[in-house]
Amino acid sequence: MINNHKLLSKKDLLTIAKIAKKISGIHLDQSKKYTIQSVISRRIREVNAENINDYFKLMESMEGEYEKDKIISALTTNVTSFFREKHHFDYLHKLLCCDFHAEIMREERIRIWSSACSSGEEAYSAAMTAAEAVNYSHIKKIKILGTDIDPEMIRRAQDGIYFKNNIPKNFSEKFNKFCDFSGEEFYFSRNIKDLVLFKKLNIIGEWPFQAKFHAIFCRNVTIYFDKKTTDLLWRRLSSRLHVKGEIYIGHSERITNFEELGLRPIGINAYKKVV
Numbered sequence: 001m002i003n004n005h006k007l008l009s010k011k012d013l014l015t016i017a018k019i020a021k022k023i024s025g026i027h028l029d030q031s032k033k034y035t036i037q038s039v040i041s042r043r044i045r046e047v048n049a050e051n052i053n054d055y056f057k058l059m060e061s062m063e064g065e066y067e068k069d070k071i072i073s074a075l076t077t078n079v080t081s082f083f084r085e086k087h088h089f090d091y092l093h094k095l096l097c098c099d100f101h102a103e104i105m106r107e108e109r110i111r112i113w114s115s116a117c118s119s120g121e122e123a124y125s126a127a128m129t130a131a132e133a134v135n136y137s138h139i140k141k142i143k144i145l146g147t148d149i150d151p152e153m154i155r156r157a158q159d160g161i162y163f164k165n166n167i168p169k170n171f172s173e174k175f176n177k178f179c180d181f182s183g184e185e186f187y188f189s190r191n192i193k194d195l196v197l198f199k200k201l202n203i204i205g206e207w208p209f210q211a212k213f214h215a216i217f218c219r220n221v222t223i224y225f226d227k228k229t230t231d232l233l234w235r236r237l238s239s240r241l242h243v244k245g246e247i248y249i250g251h252s253e254r255i256t257n258f259e260e261l262g263l264r265p266i267g268i269n270a271y272k273k274v275v
C-alpha cells in the first residue's frame with residue numbers, strides 16, 4: 001500500500017502542477033496539494049507504476065496522452081446540468097428569434113459554441129432552445145459545437161443518453177417534445193442530435209476552425225485558470241463573436257475589461273459584442 005504523504009515531494013508536486021498548467025491551463029496552487037497527492041497516488045496504483053519517477057516516464061511515453069487526459073479529468077469537476085442558469089437560454093432564445101432573425105431568414109449559418117461542454121447537457125439545452133426559437137424550415141442552418149478537454153465527457157455527449165432524473169423540474173414537456181424514452185433513460189431525437197457536434201478540444205490551445213460564432217457558452221471553466229490565462233481566453237473568445245453575438249459565462253466568473261473587448265453587459269453573466 002502506497003503512503004500518499006511519503007509519495008510526492010514538493011518537487012514532484014511542482015512538476016505535476018507544471019504539467020497540468022501546460023496541457024490544460026489549470027492552475028494548481030498549494031491549496032490543491034492534497035487533491036494532487038490523492039489523484040496521482042490513485043493513478044500510480046491503477047497503472048501499476050513502481051513510484052512517481054516511473055509514472056513520470058509513463059507520461060513521457062506513447063501512452064502519456066491518455067494519462068494526461070486522466071489526470072486533467074480527475075483534477076477538474078464535470079458537474080453540469082440541463083438548462084443550468086436558465087436565464088442564459090432565455091437570452092439565447094431572444095438572440096435567435098430577434099437579433100439574428102434576419103440572418104436566419106436569409107438562410108445564413110448560425111453557430112453556437114459550448115466551449116467546455118462536459119457531458120453535453122449545455123449543448124443539448126442550446127439545441128432545444130434553438131429548435132423552439134427557429135422555424136422548422138430554417139433549423140438545419142443552426143450548428144452547435146460542443147467541446148471539452150476530457151475525452152470521456154465527449155464520448156458521453158456524443159452518445160447523448162441521459163437518465164430521466166436529470167430532467168429539471170418543470171421541463172418535462174420540453175423533453176417529451178425532443179426526446180425518446182426507454183425505461184429510466186432518454187436520448188435526443190434525430191432532429192436535435194443533427195444540430196450538435198462534439199469534439200475534444202483544449203480551450204487554451206489552438207482552435208482548429210476559423211469561424212465566428214453567434215453565441216458562446218464559456219461557463220464554469222475559467223475557475224481553473226489563473227488571471228493571465230483567463231484574460232487571454234476572454235480576448236480570444238470575444239474576437240470569435242459576430243457583432244450582436246453573445247457570450248455567457250459562469251456565475252462566479254467576470255469579464256472585467258469588457259469594454260476594451262467590444263462587449264456590453266446585457267444581463268446576468270452575459271455580454272453582447274457591440275463592435
Ligand SMILES: C[S@@+](CC[C@H](N)C(=O)[O-])C[C@H]1O[C@@H](n2cnc3c(N)ncnc32)[C@H](O)[C@@H]1O
Pocket residue numbers: 023024025026073076077078079080081084115116117118119122147148149150153201202203204218219220221224250
Ligand atoms: C464544471 S464543468 C462546466 C460544464 C458546463 N460548461 C456548465 O457550466 O455546466 C467544467 C468543464 O471544463 C472542462 N475543462 C477543464 N479544462 C479545460 C480546458 N483547458 N479546455 C476545455 N475544457 C476544459 C472540464 O473537463 C469540465 O468538463
